[in-house]
Amino acid sequence: MLLHILSAGGWVLVTMAIGLVVVTVAIHAIGFSALLRAMIRSHALAAWGFRRVTLLVIGMTCWLILVHLAEISVWGLFYFWQGCLPDADSALYFSGITYTTVGYGDLVLPKQWRMLAPLEALTGILMCGLSTGLFFAVVSRWISNGMRRITASEPHSASPTKASRSRIES
Numbered sequence: 001m002l003l004h005i006l007s008a009g010g011w012v013l014v015t016m017a018i019g020l021v022v023v024t025v026a027i028h029a030i031g032f033s034a035l036l037r038a039m040i041r042s043h044a045l046a047a048w049g050f051r052r053v054t055l056l057v058i059g060m061t062c063w064l065i066l067v068h069l070a071e072i073s074v075w076g077l078f079y080f081w082q083g084c085l086p087d088a089d090s091a092l093y094f095s096g097i098t099y100t101t102v103g104y105g106d107l108v109l110p111k112q113w114r115m116l117a118p119l120e121a122l123t124g125i126l127m128c129g130l131s132t133g134l135f136f137a138v139v140s141r142w143i144s145n146g147m148r149r150i151t152a153s154e155p156h157s158a159s160p161t162k163a164s165r166s167r168i169e170s
Contacts, residue, residue: 016078028071076094098124103121
């Protein structure tokens, strides 16, 4: 398949595809870096308590959604710029359902551009996986912080007591 694309003068398509992936990953890296710097500066990684952690999860979620929307927009605007879809709305919609791997199939790219759709989907899966990994790492850190606080306040207890469980919930 790749040889067919390349032999049919598809070097331009491959170059554009690589460029789109590089831009997508760069946007994600910049967004991650900005989020982590903000969390470090605000001491968010040391957070504990239901309200504070909930607000931080909401903030982190909103930020990561904005990063993903920027990435989807890059692909969608590329499709529109190249005339792959009739208008910007269709191009952005197609990009969103492809990036998130929903793939309704109600819109498809012209034949010469179709190999971009699976590449966008694969890139989207990877970027969503990175975001999931960040959530896991940060939430694990918060749980670890809370468990250290609980065990520090109860040096002789191996498991949380009713009083410490109520502190976890607050």
